[in-house]
Amino acid sequence: MALAVWLTYLGVIAALILFPGPSALLCMSHGLRYGRRRALATVVGGALAALVLMTLSSLGLGAILATSETAFIVLKAVGAAYLIYLGVQAWRTPAEPMATPAATRKVMAGIHATRRLFIKGLTIGLSNPKDLLFFAALFPNFIDPGQPQWSQFVILALTWLVVDLAAMTTYVCVGSTVSRWFGTRRRVKLFNRASGSLFVAAGGALASSHR
Numbered sequence: 001m002a003l004a005v006w007l008t009y010l011g012v013i014a015a016l017i018l019f020p021g022p023s024a025l026l027c028m029s030h031g032l033r034y035g036r037r038r039a040l041a042t043v044v045g046g047a048l049a050a051l052v053l054m055t056l057s058s059l060g061l062g063a064i065l066a067t068s069e070t071a072f073i074v075l076k077a078v079g080a081a082y083l084i085y086l087g088v089q090a091w092r093t094p095a096e097p098m099a100t101p102a103a104t105r106k107v108m109a110g111i112h113a114t115r116r117l118f119i120k121g122l123t124i125g126l127s128n129p130k131d132l133l134f135f136a137a138l139f140p141n142f143i144d145p146g147q148p149q150w151s152q153f154v155i156l157a158l159t160w161l162v163v164d165l166a167a168m169t170t171y172v173c174v175g176s177t178v179s180r181w182f183g184t185r186r187r188v189k190l191f192n193r194a195s196g197s198l199f200v201a202a203g204g205a206l207a208s209s210h211r
Helices: 003-018 022-034 036-058 061-067 069-092 101-108 113-126 130-141 149-181 185-208
Strands: none
Touching (some): 022 069, 022 113, 036 113, 036 130, 036 149
16 A cells, blocks of 8 residues: 555544544543543444444445445434433433542442443444445545555554544543543533433434435
């Protein structure tokens, strides 16, 4: 792969990944609620989801989804429902001040907490069928058909993963850093409702979107 092509691809995906979406919101929210170290599981889950979608797209599932209206609608409905579910959960989360000892005990309690964060990151990453269509449309623009295609796919996928991991880790760090501002129930309640509303809005936007 030519360096100029790779640099162009890097610029395109950096702009796309850095633009805040549901995954970024989830990473920031988990960084705020659970701390930087534990919320990295969310980042890894989201990165794995992206890798799965890229692989499925390269195997032709993205093209199948593009031609099947029923499959697209079903997957879109499932993804939208999950985003709305996360929003409702955020609204219903108790407004526990982040800096209190009780909140710290709550974060540290439960051996399966990290696994749950990983699953949430993975699920929200897989919840949007439009990402399959996106990868199916993006990669052919940067793959030279005259060269070995799998090696080029690996380069594109690894580049995406590195940028994605760096960007989502940054969102986690931002969330962890601002957690000190949420030392009162009122502020935590406002955060819960704001993040919940954004998830519901993202679910509604996905439900009403077209291919």
